[in-house]
Amino acid sequence: MASFSLSFLIFLLHFSSFLNNIMAAKHNHHHDHHHHINHNHSSPSTSNSSDSNPRLHQAFIALQAWKRVIYSDPNNFTSNWLGPSVCNYTGIYCAPSIDNPDIRVVAGIDLNHADIAGFLPDELGLLTDLALIHLNSNRFCGIVPSTFSNLSLLYELDLSNNRFVGPFPTVVLSLPTLNYLDIRFNDFEGPLPPKLFSKKLDAVFVNNNRFTSLNIPQTLTASTSASVLVFANNNYGKGKKFMIPPSIVNFANSLEELVLTNTNLSGCLPQEIGFLYKLKVFDVSFNQIVGPIPYSMAGLFHLEQLNLGHNMMGGAVPAGICELPNLANLTVSYNFFCEEDGVCLNLTSSRSKSKTKGVVFDDRRNCLPERRFQRSEKECSAALERPVDCEVDHGFGAGGGGGAAFAPVPAAVPLPSAPSLSPAHS
Numbered sequence: 001m002a003s004f005s006l007s008f009l010i011f012l013l014h015f016s017s018f019l020n021n022i023m024a025a026k027h028n029h030h031h032d033h034h035h036h037i038n039h040n041h042s043s044p045s046t047s048n049s050s051d052s053n054p055r056l057h058q059a060f061i062a063l064q065a066w067k068r069v070i071y072s073d074p075n076n077f078t079s080n081w082l083g084p085s086v087c088n089y090t091g092i093y094c095a096p097s098i099d100n101p102d103i104r105v106v107a108g109i110d111l112n113h114a115d116i117a118g119f120l121p122d123e124l125g126l127l128t129d130l131a132l133i134h135l136n137s138n139r140f141c142g143i144v145p146s147t148f149s150n151l152s153l154l155y156e157l158d159l160s161n162n163r164f165v166g167p168f169p170t171v172v173l174s175l176p177t178l179n180y181l182d183i184r185f186n187d188f189e190g191p192l193p194p195k196l197f198s199k200k201l202d203a204v205f206v207n208n209n210r211f212t213s214l215n216i217p218q219t220l221t222a223s224t225s226a227s228v229l230v231f232a233n234n235n236y237g238k239g240k241k242f243m244i245p246p247s248i249v250n251f252a253n254s255l256e257e258l259v260l261t262n263t264n265l266s267g268c269l270p271q272e273i274g275f276l277y278k279l280k281v282f283d284v285s286f287n288q289i290v291g292p293i294p295y296s297m298a299g300l301f302h303l304e305q306l307n308l309g310h311n312m313m314g315g316a317v318p319a320g321i322c323e324l325p326n327l328a329n330l331t332v333s334y335n336f337f338c339e340e341d342g343v344c345l346n347l348t349s350s351r352s353k354s355k356t357k358g359v360v361f362d363d364r365r366n367c368l369p370e371r372r373f374q375r376s377e378k379e380c381s382a383a384l385e386r387p388v389d390c391e392v393d394h395g396f397g398a399g400g401g402g403g404a405a406f407a408p409v410p411a412a413v414p415l416p417s418a419p420s421l422s423p424a425h426s
């Protein structure tokens with residue numbers, strides 16, 4: 001996945017020697033010697049065994065504690081987690097320490113796709129040299145222990161596609177060097193903390209959990225730095241109105257990908273979306289958004305994927321959108337758009353790339369007079385009778401205003417079959 005490569009690249013820049021050593025360790029297991037057998041004669045500082053290296057000894061304690069709470073390991077990833085040579089354990093990567101290159105430490109854990117069932121014990125806080133934790137696609141359950149606050153070098157944390165529960169693991173917000181946070185496809189619940197938005201994270205994936213509010217602060221002064229924010233498939237609008245606040249503009253200098261699919265987003269899109277000049281992907285499909293496409297969006301010159309499908313938007317699809325130089329896929333289907341301007345008329349509705357300008361374009365199920373596969377006149381005239389006032393609607397949070405939306409025509413908007421935003425990297 002592009003975002004992963006990006007964060008990985010940044011990681012390489014920051015930690016190149018460190019990482020190279022982790023990677024080298026992957027291929028150099030045969031260089032290890034059984035120092036635990038004659039540790040009296042080995043130099044403690046370079047030892048690969050926990051017998052004579054206190055940092056590896058701590059790791060040994062942590063990993064043995066972990067192994068004790070692993071209840072199923074069908075692919076035998078942990079069956080060689082025996083004895084003091086922790087650097088030889090499957091999925092455990094050692095490297096020279098950042099603060100002392102003469103000492104080898106556990107710097108990475110990669111158990112992606114191991115299908116392991118168990119939980120994360122408090123002792124993992126002893127692995128203070130970890131830069132990477134990749135536990136994608138396992139069956140770990142329970143919560144993220146608060147002892148993770150000890151992992152002050154952690155750079156990438158991928159807990160995606162597991163069975164973690166409880167509130168957002170706020171302990172990760174205390175990690176000073178964390179850059180990549182991926183907790184998608186778990187059962188985390190409750191609000192996302194506002195502090196998530198003032199932290200210097202490059203990529204945040206929280207999609208497919210049970211989060212109930214997305215508190216993008218309305219005044220967001222800290223220089224945020226996220227390039228990828230994926231919030232999809234959580235219901236942030238349960239019993240309240242969830243709208244994109246104008247303060248989203250504070251992400252303008254970094255944000256390239258914003259995905260809010262199926263989050264019960266309502267109200268109008270703020271003009272500020274158009275100020276996110278680095279955006280490449282903007283996906284707000286399967287929501288209850290009303291009102292027009294903000295004209296400002298015609299300035300998003302880097303935009304490649306725009307998905308507004310399955311909402312209640314209306315008005316015209318402006319020519320400026322269809323003319324965007326990098327646009328590759330434009331989806332406006334299942335809305336109430338009633339006009340397409342200029343070059344939009346020349347785009348052929350197709351869901352494969354073959355047609356006009358190489359843009360994949362989907363405008364089915366709108367109120368477009370000259371197009372095929374549109375809504376019925378009855379549905380369209382019912383919607384047109386209830387115009388949207390986005391100025392009124394802008395009083396988000398302050399209650400009221402919500403009545404300006406179209407009343408959705410129930411049969412016309414099929415419920416989303418949750419789009420998959422699967423954990424992609426391994």
Ligand SMILES: *[C@@H]1O[C@H](CO)[C@@H](O)[C@H](O)[C@H]1NC(C)=O
Nearest residue numbers: 029030032033034035085088
């Ligand atoms: C690590 O494992 C390799 C085989 O995979 C073995 O040759 C080597 O002796 C082991 N090193 C230690 C320190 O146990």
Ligand SMILES: *[C@@H]1O[C@H](CO)[C@@H](O)[C@H](O)[C@H]1NC(C)=O
Nearest residue numbers: 036037038039040041051052
């Ligand atoms: C080193 O070996 C001696 C015996 O030869 C033993 O008494 C001592 O405990 C050993 N040191 C360590 C650190 O194990």
Ligand SMILES: *[C@@H]1O[C@H](CO)[C@@H](O)[C@H](O)[C@H]1NC(C)=O
Nearest residue numbers: 028029031032033046047048
């Ligand atoms: C520890 O392992 C690394 C990499 O496998 C190797 O370069 C180093 O020589 C080993 N140290 C000792 C004392 O064997």
Ligand SMILES: *[C@@H]1O[C@H](CO)[C@@H](O)[C@H](O)[C@H]1NC(C)=O
Nearest residue numbers: 073074075076077078079080
């Ligand atoms: C794991 O180890 C058990 C017992 O040694 C063995 O029966 C099983 O086939 C192994 N599974 C895999 C996937 O290697």
Ligand SMILES: *[C@@H]1O[C@H](CO)[C@@H](O)[C@H](O)[C@H]1NC(C)=O
Nearest residue numbers: 122123124125126128147150
């Ligand atoms: C945190 O790390 C230190 C070593 O750096 C260790 O002594 C301490 O026990 C760790 N705390 C927890 C809660 O694991």
Ligand SMILES: *[C@@H]1O[C@H](CO)[C@@H](O)[C@H](O)[C@H]1NC(C)=O
Nearest residue numbers: 237238239240241242264266
């Ligand atoms: C979506 O949000 C509205 C309020 O805007 C709320 O009434 C509705 O119950 C929410 N839908 C779900 C499925 O929670």
Ligand SMILES: *[C@@H]1O[C@H](CO)[C@@H](O)[C@H](O)[C@H]1NC(C)=O
Nearest residue numbers: 307329330331351352353360
């Ligand atoms: C275009 O975007 C839509 C909506 O995101 C998606 O379903 C479709 O697969 C995309 N088509 C191509 C060819 O990328």
Ligand SMILES: *[C@@H]1O[C@H](CO)[C@@H](O)[C@H](O)[C@H]1NC(C)=O
Nearest residue numbers: 319341342343344345346347
């Ligand atoms: C649409 O295509 C026709 C024929 O290819 C061309 O003459 C016309 O200028 C195009 N319209 C716009 C707005 O680009």
